[in-house]
Amino acid sequence: MTSIEKVPEVIRKMFDNIASKYDINNEIISLGMQKGIKEAAVRELTLRDNLQILDLFTGTGDIVQLLLNSNYTLRPVGVDFSPNMLEVARKKMPNTTFILSDAAELPFSNNMFDIITMSFGLRNAYDYKKIISEAYRVLEYNGELMHLDFSGGNSLMAEIFETVEKFIIKKQIQNSSPYEYLLKSKKTFIPPQKLIKEFEAAGFKLKKQKKFLLGIISLQIFEKPKTD
Ligand SMILES: C[S@@+](CC[C@H](N)C(=O)[O-])C[C@H]1O[C@@H](n2cnc3c(N)ncnc32)[C@H](O)[C@@H]1O
Structure with a gap:
């Protein structure tokens, strides 16, 4: 991947441009499977009432919506740096807090959230270690x-x-270049085993991992262990 593609402003603009069609295009490209996978991922979290949850790279708020629809009373907050993606999220969930911010510089104090979620976002970030x-x-x-x-x-x-995705993108999506970028970014991002090491280097401990669609999609749940 070239460095141009990881310039934050380029990534932000790309998501701003596809925001209004993001949900429908996601359904088309994933053959309707992405919602079910996100649902299964959220089910792996240890939820209970009144948890303060931060959804990074929230986009149009899919994960926030699943948390709000869970059997628990949760207080999710969504963060994204694309105003247009957040506008779609806010329209769907007008009573929920969505904050415009770069995930690399979060406007929150230390130890504020009980749970953090990230779905289909980190690989698009220019500075994933930060x-x-x-x-x-x-x-x-x-x-x-x-x-x-x-x-x-x-x-x-x-x-x-x-190959199936490329075919669908070509046939069904009008402005296909952002999706071609997204296909490329998923191929070139570091693989899960390496990513786990990056999380561990930051202090996280792997709690569980799961694969979906025969390993095409991976889920990891980490914890921030208490240090004495
Ligand atoms: C592919 S979308 C994923 C949206 C949602 N989580 C989902 O699963 O459908 C990636 C999102 O990450 C956001 N994003 C990328 N880099 C970011 C950064 N450094 N800080 C905040 N948001 C970022 C983009 O604006 C975009 O909305």
């Missing part, structure tokens, strides 16, 4: 962090899925 350390800073001790994204790499399944 974001992991910011997430560590604002997460409470013993709190959980959920990371969900494509596993990257060149497995046969990933290749087959990508």
